[in-house]
Amino acid sequence: xxxxxxxxxxxxxxxxxxxxxxxxxxxxxxxxxxxxxxxxxxxxxxxxxxxxxxxxxxxxxxxxxxxxxxxxxxxxxxxxxxxxxxxxxxxxxxxxxxxxxxxxxxxxxxxxxxxxxxxxxxxxxxxxxxxxxxxxxxxxxxxxxxxxxxxxxxxxxxxxxxxxxxxxxxxxxxxxxxxxxxxxxxxxxxxxxxxxxxxxxxxxxxxxxxxxxxxxxxxxxxxxxxxxxxxxxxxxxxxxxxxxxxxxxxxxxxxxxxxxxxxxxxxxxxxx
Numbered sequence: 001x002x003x004x005x006x007x008x009x010x011x012x013x014x015x016x017x018x019x020x021x022x023x024x025x026x027x028x029x030x031x032x033x034x035x036x037x038x039x040x041x042x043x044x045x046x047x048x049x050x051x052x053x054x055x056x057x058x059x060x061x062x063x064x065x066x067x068x069x070x071x072x073x074x075x076x077x078x079x080x081x082x083x084x085x086x087x088x089x090x091x092x093x094x095x096x097x098x099x100x101x102x103x104x105x106x107x108x109x110x111x112x113x114x115x116x117x118x119x120x121x122x123x124x125x126x127x128x129x130x131x132x133x134x135x136x137x138x139x140x141x142x143x144x145x146x147x148x149x150x151x152x153x154x155x156x157x158x159x160x161x162x163x164x165x166x167x168x169x170x171x172x173x174x175x176x177x178x179x180x181x182x183x184x185x186x187x188x189x190x191x192x193x194x195x196x197x198x199x200x201x202x203x204x205x206x207x208x209x210x211x212x213x214x215x216x217x218x219x220x221x222x223x224x225x226x227x228x229x230x231x232x233x234x235x236x237x238x239x240x241x242x243x244x245x246x247x248x249x250x251x252x253x254x255x256x257x258x259x260x261x262x263x264x265x266x267x268x269x270x271x272x
Contacts (some may be wrong), residue, residue, distance in 0.1 A: 024154060027039060046226050052180065053082050056087075080178060090173055113128060126165070166196045167197050168203065190210060190215070
């Protein structure tokens with residue numbers, strides 16, 4: 001797997017002005033939720049150039065913004081949209097509007113799981129999760145109901161969402177709201193729950209990237225692998241894209257001037 005950092009000429013020539021990133025072990029460098037200040041600064045530099053940021057995480061929204069989540073929830077407002085719970089919910093950090101993208105878990109099922117798992121169970125708007133070590137306990141409670149749920153393994157947890165829900169479906173909703181075509185997007189992640197947004201053979205994203213610490217199966221799906229791990233790999237991606245955009249800007253300005261009199265074409269329909 002080639003590294004886009006070492007071979008920057010391989011970065012796609014199509015405009016990339018949107019970065020969609022995973023959270024745990026992609027942005028974060030240590031558990032539970034440590035994002036170094038230099039990584040935040042890289043995200044700010046990306047936004048300062050008028051680009052778009054989307055967070056796509058398996059974390060439940062209450063956990064992410066709660067006291068056990070990120071050190072300062074206000075920092076999350078740097079993102080234009082946050083797709084949480086593996087696509088089950090979308091949050092607009094600027095309006096605080098929450099959009100539920102699936103049916104919430106049954107209260108009866110949640111009660112049974114709480115009895116069996118106690119404090120190990122985390123319940124979101126549309127997702128339930130627990131440490132990977134409790135997978136067998138969850139399956140025992142779910143029984144036949146598990147057929148209607150999609151089990152996804154994250155970096156440290158196992159998550160269940162209704163069948164047909166994934167990070168990709170959540171990203172689809174976010175891009176439609178932002179009126180962004182997926183070909184303008186670079187996605188970056190590290191784990192199984194990122195597979196559907198990293199597999200370039202089945203997604204229309206302009207660029208798919210795995211951080212260096214990603215599991216081998218994830219690296220094989222992505223087009224590129226960073227040299228650095230975790231949040232520093234995200235910095236690597238942002239730096240390469242900013243440098244490339246700077247080189248393209250003079251040509252883009254000339255193109256705009258040459259065709260200024262021509263009518264604008266409507267954005268194509270999303271095909272995520």
